[in-house]
Amino acid sequence: MKIALLGYGRMGQAIEQIAINRGHDIVIKTSQDNGYNIKDADVAIDFSIPNAAFNNISNCLNNNIPVISGTTGWLDKYNDAVSLCEKNKGAFIYASNFSLGVNIFFELNEILAKMMTKLEDYKVDIEEIHHTKKLDAPSGTAITLAEGVIKNHSQYSNWKLDESAENTLPITAKRIPDVPGTHIITYKSDIDTIKIEHEAHSRQGFALGAVIAAEWIIGKTGVFTMKDVLSL
Numbered sequence: 001m002k003i004a005l006l007g008y009g010r011m012g013q014a015i016e017q018i019a020i021n022r023g024h025d026i027v028i029k030t031s032q033d034n035g036y037n038i039k040d041a042d043v044a045i046d047f048s049i050p051n052a053a054f055n056n057i058s059n060c061l062n063n064n065i066p067v068i069s070g071t072t073g074w075l076d077k078y079n080d081a082v083s084l085c086e087k088n089k090g091a092f093i094y095a096s097n098f099s100l101g102v103n104i105f106f107e108l109n110e111i112l113a114k115m116m117t118k119l120e121d122y123k124v125d126i127e128e129i130h131h132t133k134k135l136d137a138p139s140g141t142a143i144t145l146a147e148g149v150i151k152n153h154s155q156y157s158n159w160k161l162d163e164s165a166e167n168t169l170p171i172t173a174k175r176i177p178d179v180p181g182t183h184i185i186t187y188k189s190d191i192d193t194i195k196i197e198h199e200a201h202s203r204q205g206f207a208l209g210a211v212i213a214a215e216w217i218i219g220k221t222g223v224f225t226m227k228d229v230l231s232l
């Protein structure tokens with residue numbers, strides 16, 4: 001498979017190693033929005049920056065190149081990307097987190113929220129911890145987790161960063177050098193605390209998941225999620 005890496009930073013470089021080990025060719029690796037022909041690739045993987053992701057994805061969809069995006073912080077334009085994909089009969093996957101472990105954690109989070117929904121004494125909060133170079137807060141993964149709680153728990157209808165109020169699920173974002181990504185969901189009452197936590201030990205899980213998604217999407221048409229890729 002000929003892969004374009006749109007964004008050749010920490011994630012682009014981790015993906016390159018895994019893709020080569022799995023027998024793929026990297027035909028484009030760029031940290032810019034020009035100077036390459038996307039049609040040289042069979043599939044594109046975008047791990048760039050919030051301001052660039054939508055343009056990169058649109059360029060792929062307008063040239064009929066299937067595209068995987070892991071960039072976070074651009075989701076105000078997600079519905080436009082979905083519409084463009086449908087209009088062009090293209091193929092597109094966005095995931096806030098491509099690791100198998102986090103996708104299992106997403107499922108666990110929803111099950112726990114369902115179990116806790118009637119237990120009004122417990123208040124929920126989400127904490128995410130990432131390296132200091134991260135541009136966005138809260139993390140895309142924390143937003144997906146918050147959406148998973150809100151969908152399954154009657155007490156919460158929205159989330160906010162650093163703010164706790166009636167019906168509002170608070171998210172706290174901490175930045176500590178070199179932390180690849182940790183997410184903790186806490187249910188706390190006066191009597192006790194229940195916590196679930198996912199801690200990434202490196203970027204390997206994110207990168208492997210993105211390559212698996214790129215392998216999976218070839219020959220498909222539509223807008224998909226990691227749940228489709230992993231059959232969870």
Ligand SMILES: NC(=O)C1=CN([C@@H]2O[C@H](COP(=O)(O)OP(=O)(O)OC[C@H]3O[C@@H](n4cnc5c(N)ncnc54)[C@H](OP(=O)(O)O)[C@@H]3O)[C@@H](O)[C@H]2O)C=CC1
Binds near residue numbers: 009030031033052099
């Ligand atoms: N979904 C997931 O599983 C994961 C998602 N992420 C997300 O992926 C994104 C990238 O993370 P990470 O690799 O750590 O970040 P980096 O900052 O290391 O890499 C981003 C790269 O994108 C480049 N870039 C800037 N403008 C463009 C453009 N127009 N087109 C293509 N590339 C461009 C940057 O170049 P320059 O430095 O010159 O500006 C940089 O090399 C973030 O949004 C992060 O949150 C991260 C890990 C896992």
Ligand SMILES: O=C(O)C1=N[C@H](C(=O)O)C[C@H](O)C1
Binds near residue numbers: 130134135138140
């Ligand atoms: O920027 C990162 O590093 C990460 N970003 C993603 C996010 O915002 O959720 C995924 C992972 O936690 C690492």
